[in-house]
Amino acid sequence: MRVIIQRSKESSVEIKGKIFNKIPFGYVILVSFTDGDNDDVIDYMIKKIVNLRIFEDENNIPNKSIIDVKGSILSISQFTLYANTKKGNRPSYNEALKREEASILYQKFNEKLSLYIPTLPGIFGEDMLLHIDNDGPFTIIMDSQEIMSR
Numbered sequence: 208m209r210v211i212i213q214r215s216k217e218s219s220v221e222i223k224g225k226i227f228n229k230i231p232f233g234y235v236i237l238v239s240f241t242d243g244d245n246d247d248v249i250d251y252m253i254k255k256i257v258n259l260r261i262f263e264d265e266n267n268i269p270n271k272s273i274i275d276v277k278g279s280i281l282s283i284s285q286f287t288l289y290a291n292t293k294k295g296n297r298p299s300y301n302e303a304l305k306r307e308e309a310s311i312l313y314q315k316f317n318e319k320l321s322l323y324i325p326t327l328p329g330i331f332g333e334d335m336l337l338h339i340d341n342d343g344p345f346t347i348i349m350d351s352q353e354i355m356s357r
Contacts, residue, residue, distance in 0.1 A: 208252055208312075209288040211237040214261055214345035218281050220329045221336040228327035233278025235339050238311045239288035240304040243263075248351045249316050256355065257323045261345055269345075273324055280320060281324045283337060284313045285331040306332060 211232050219229035229301045236256065262271040262278070273280070286309065290298035303309065310331045320326045 208248050208351040209239045209289065210252060210256065210349045211285075212256065212259065212347040212349065213339055214342045215281070216240040216340040218337065218339045218340045220281060220283060220334055221338065222330060226330065227335075228281060230281045230325075230327060232273065232342070233273055233276075233280050233324070235281045235283065235337065235341075236354065237283050237288060238269065238313065238316060239284070239286050240309045241289055242304060243301050244304060244312055244351065248355070249319060251355050252349065252351055253316070253320050253323065255349060256320070259347065261347065264335040266322055278324065280326040281329075282317050282320065283335065284331045286311070309316050310314075329339075330352075 215235045216228065216232050217230070218235045219263050221227065234256070257274055258272050260272050261269045262273065262276045266269040276279050286300060286303040287298070289301055289303035290300060304312065313328075313331050317326050317328045
């Protein structure tokens with residue numbers, strides 16, 4: 208599982224010319240799945256995400272989590288996070304989980320994340336336009352295969 212977390216002042220996702228979901232501030236999360244991802248991986252990554260301390264405290268030090276600041280999450284599925292560009296100029300997406308399985312994991316991820324933080328999704332597999340007011344900019348990349356032992 209790979210996620211890109213962007214701290215955001217305000218963000219929205221537009222689908223077919225209309226705003227589908229919008230958050231006032233918090234995180235925009237781009238998320239993708241690969242073979243071997245399961246509930247345990249999702250649970251681990253969610254704990255890392257909600258406890259990540261990248262919001263400023265009273266001394267302007269990034270020391271607060273999204274829970275501490277009562278932020279929201281805009282969660283967007285993005286299979287291209289598993290693009291492989293080693294050969295040629297056209298990315299391969301063979302490492303991305305198949306559509307049906309990835310859709311199920313994306314739904315589980317959002318449901319479980321919603322237990323901690325208000326989480327608004329995009330639509331899996333839909334063409335989406337993101338409007339991200341990246342705060343900082345502050346962007347974190349997390350890969351479950353790098354940060355946890357399976």
